[in-house]
Amino acid sequence: MAPALEEGGERETSVAQNNSLNSVVNDATHRSKVTVIGSGNWGSVAAKLIASNTLRLSSFHDEVRMWVYEETLLSGEKLTDVINRTNENVKYLPGIKLGKNVVADPDLESAVKDSNMLVFVTPHQFMEGICKRLVGKIREDAEAISLVKGMEVKMEGPCMISSLISQQLGINCSVLMGANIANEIAVEKFSEATVGYRLNREVAERWVQLFYTHYFIVTAVQDVEGVELCGTLKNVVAIAAGFVDGLEMGNNTKAAIMRLGLREMKAFSKLLFPSVKDSTFFESCGVADLITTCLGGRNRKVAEAYARNGGKRLFCISFSFVHISRERKRKCLI
Ligand SMILES: NC(=O)C1=CN([C@@H]2O[C@H](COP(=O)(O)OP(=O)(O)OC[C@H]3O[C@@H](n4cnc5c(N)ncnc54)[C@H](O)[C@@H]3O)[C@@H](O)[C@H]2O)C=CC1
Ligand SMILES: O=C(CO)COP(=O)(O)O
Known part of the structure; x- marks a missing residue:
């Protein structure tokens, strides 16, 4: 190819x-x-x-x-x-x-x-x-x-x-x-x-x-802005998808979050940059990144753990997913 x-x-x-x-x-x-x-x-x-x-x-x-x-x-x-x-x-x-x-x-x-x-x-x-x-x-x-x-x-x-x-x-x-x-x-x-x-x-x-x-x-x-906004805004939807998983609300709800999230990503992008193209949301940077991040991304995992832990402080949970020095962990926990 x-x-x-x-x-x-x-x-x-x-x-x-x-x-x-x-x-x-x-x-x-x-x-x-x-x-x-x-x-x-x-x-x-x-x-x-x-x-x-x-x-x-x-x-x-x-x-x-x-x-x-x-x-x-x-x-x-x-x-x-x-x-x-x-x-x-x-x-x-x-x-x-x-x-x-x-x-x-x-x-x-x-x-x-x-x-x-x-x-x-x-x-x-x-x-x-x-x-x-x-x-x-x-x-x-x-x-x-x-x-x-x-x-x-x-x-x-x-x-x-x-x-x-x-x-x-x-x-x-x-x-x-x-x-x-x-x-x-x-x-x-x-x-x-x-x-x-x-x-x-x-x-x-x-x-x-x-x-x-x-x-x-x-x-x-x-479409620089369209591609970049897709990569940025899908992280917000991924956090919502993680909450849905953590609260065990089911796949239909998660699909609804993803659909509505994509629609909002598009509306927000066009509000910021009217030049953003509709077709960009159907490229890998758009719907495909949204799907993979809502299924397997780190943001989704952190949000799921947060919801499962009844709202335990987010940074404690994210320690298990991101690399952070021991010294920084210690300082954060203090
Ligand atoms: N990991 C993934 O699967 C993907 C990540 N991205 C994006 O790529 C970008 C980079 O992410 P990753 O490579 O995954 O990073 P990472 O989250 O794995 O690692 C953090 C990096 O930041 C560095 N760092 C720590 N403190 C720093 C400082 N004060 N100044 C400069 N660098 C510092 C660390 O040394 C390390 O290289 C992010 O915007 C992320 O959203 C995009 C697609 C996939
Ligand atoms: O951007 C990603 C996949 O395209 C990775 O997302 P996370 O940072 O949520 O793991």
């Missing part, structure tokens, strides 16, 4: 086009260099997907840099050292080899220094601080893509993470969202994803090439 652009639009870059694109950028000096900013569960899987493609495609440098928020493991070793020694993110994606061409780097500035393709994939609350640290440190011709599902809520109103990146760093930012539970993709179970791009189809095609594998099918649509 060839990498795909949106259905109904000018679909699919032909093999001939791809070959000519590859020959133009074949020269080592013109090869795109990729940095993944983030190394959690999804960040690590994204690095694995990308690394398999940079090795295969001559238009990319083989090496993929992965910025790691440095942590000291219980063994006393630095996470970065362990990733580089074992080729595994033993904390956030244990048991999965990332690819020998993934190089973990705890220094944000050095990690992005030479790269013209920046993949942002950290929890949303860290994005503003990361962008501030990157101002003036990235290549002028850099393109970004955000895999972050969430938004910043400011006094002036909500700010999408792609806008935050564009505004703070002065670069174009696409997004990639979809029905993408990371642990399933890590073991190469089939799934789909959606790239949302703003204007430039060629840029979208580069991102599709970078992520696309036989088990990870990527389609691009010209």
Whole structure:
């Protein structure tokens, strides 16, 4: 299957086009260099997907840099050292080899220094601080893509993470969202994803090439806000679905929550950005992500546990699902 652009639009870059694109950028000096900013569960899987493609495609440098928020493991070793020694993110994606061409780097500035393709994939609350640290440190011709599902809520109103990146760093930012539970993709179970791009189809095609594998099918649509809002708002519905599970209200009620939730996601998205397209909600980033998250996502699990525990404080429950340092747990509990 060839990498795909949106259905109904000018679909699919032909093999001939791809070959000519590859020959133009074949020269080592013109090869795109990729940095993944983030190394959690999804960040690590994204690095694995990308690394398999940079090795295969001559238009990319083989090496993929992965910025790691440095942590000291219980063994006393630095996470970065362990990733580089074992080729595994033993904390956030244990048991999965990332690819020998993934190089973990705890220094944000050095990690992005030479790269013209920046993949942002950290929890949303860290994005503003990361962008501030990157101002003036990235290549002028850099393109970004955000895999972050969430938004910043400011006094002036909500700010999408792609806008935050564009505004703070002065670069174009696409997004990639979809029905993408990371642990399933890590073991190469089939799934789909959606790239949302703003204007430039060629840029979208580069991102599709970078992520696309036989088990990870990527389609691009010209609707950054629609794709990103789908990835963000489905988390709210997933929490409601978790409450339904925890209260044992049954599958019919859960289906109703999902249907009504999808309708509200659409209404809310269009209220914020009238340009959002109806068709986006039928892509992987829309209905498919809503389904997978309401069935198997971490947000659903936390909400279910919360309801089953009669409203026990949410952060205590979420400890069992997210990785959080012992010291932070201790401080929170105090
Ligand atoms: N895990 C999944 O299945 C999927 C996650 N996503 C989205 O991807 C984004 C990243 O999630 P994951 O990779 O799953 O992360 P995660 O929840 O597995 O890990 C948290 C990450 O945050 C880092 N971190 C902790 N404190 C930090 C700080 N102060 N500054 C910067 N980084 C810090 C940790 O080192 C770790 O890499 C989120 O927006 C999530 O919604 C999207 C699709 C699937
Ligand atoms: O976004 C996801 C799947 O597409 C993962 O959702 P959770 O963060 O709820 O696990």
